[in-house]
Amino acid sequence: PSTISGYLILPIPLPSIPSVPPATHYLYVRRHQPKLPTVDDDRSLFVVNVPADSTESHFRKLFNAIGGGRVEGVRFEGEKEAGGKGEKKRKRDEEEEEEEGERDLPSVWEREVRRSGATAVVVFVDKASCEMSLKKVGKISGKVEKVGWVWGENVGGPELGFSRYLTHHALTFPSPTTLQPRIDAYISHFTRLETLRAAALARMRGQVDEDGFTVVVRGGRSAPAKMEEARAVLEKKRKEDEERRKGNLGFYRFQRREDKKEEMRRLVERFEGDRRKVEDRKGRGKFR
Known part of the structure; x- marks a missing residue:
């Protein structure tokens, strides 16, 4: 037919x-x-x-x-x-x-x-x-x-x-020399977009729309500012941890109690020493 x-x-x-x-x-x-x-x-x-x-x-x-x-x-x-x-x-x-x-x-x-x-x-x-x-x-x-x-x-x-599958294998697993320029180009493109997005958000922040409401922008401050702030907090915490380890500040309660007892003992010993000196001078007639 x-x-x-x-x-x-x-x-x-x-x-x-x-x-x-x-x-x-x-x-x-x-x-x-x-x-x-x-x-x-x-x-x-x-x-x-x-x-x-x-x-x-x-x-x-x-x-x-x-x-x-x-x-x-x-x-x-x-x-x-x-x-x-x-x-x-x-x-x-x-x-x-x-x-x-x-x-x-x-x-x-x-x-x-x-x-x-x-x-x-x-x-x-x-x-x-x-x-x-x-x-x-x-x-x-x-x-x-x-x-x-x-x-x-x-x-x-x-x-x-067979040639089709050889080519498929080569395209699926590209060599580092072929892959690296693509990775660099992608990272550069992504960084540029992030910079443009941060600038756009900064321009929008605090603006008032036609109804008189302040425009709320998702994300708060820009990403670079957040990263710097996070690094500063981490650095401060790291320094505090190092000082605490070096100084042995006595984090636990029983350590604080022992420190107070030791301080009271030294004060008592100093008081007793001063009292004995006063009595000794009185005995030798140096106090009128």
């Missing part, structure tokens, strides 16, 4: 391998009709069952081989779509993440692999190109020999197979 459930069947010959017989992969194509319309729907085709190694270059080559229109881009399943109602919100979120200094980690895969039965939206440069491509697909639907192009032929890009 040339169609199934409203989809045109587009057979694609796969590259031949000596160990297996020739194989054909089937794409299912129709107009793009999403539940939430977008501005690109009238120049887009919806494709089901894209090969696992599909890239934008593959679809450019495919539609060029069958005499279709010029492809502007391809959105594969799972990728973020541009436009639509949520675009403004996404942009706001991205701007907030930019301000917070958050960055997406670099990809550790040089090339994506599609899941079995995955879908894609092929966007053409204009509506006429889309109509022409759909018409060409309809003419060759179900006829392998009319495609005239083997999937992946003359398509460049990162290699798959």
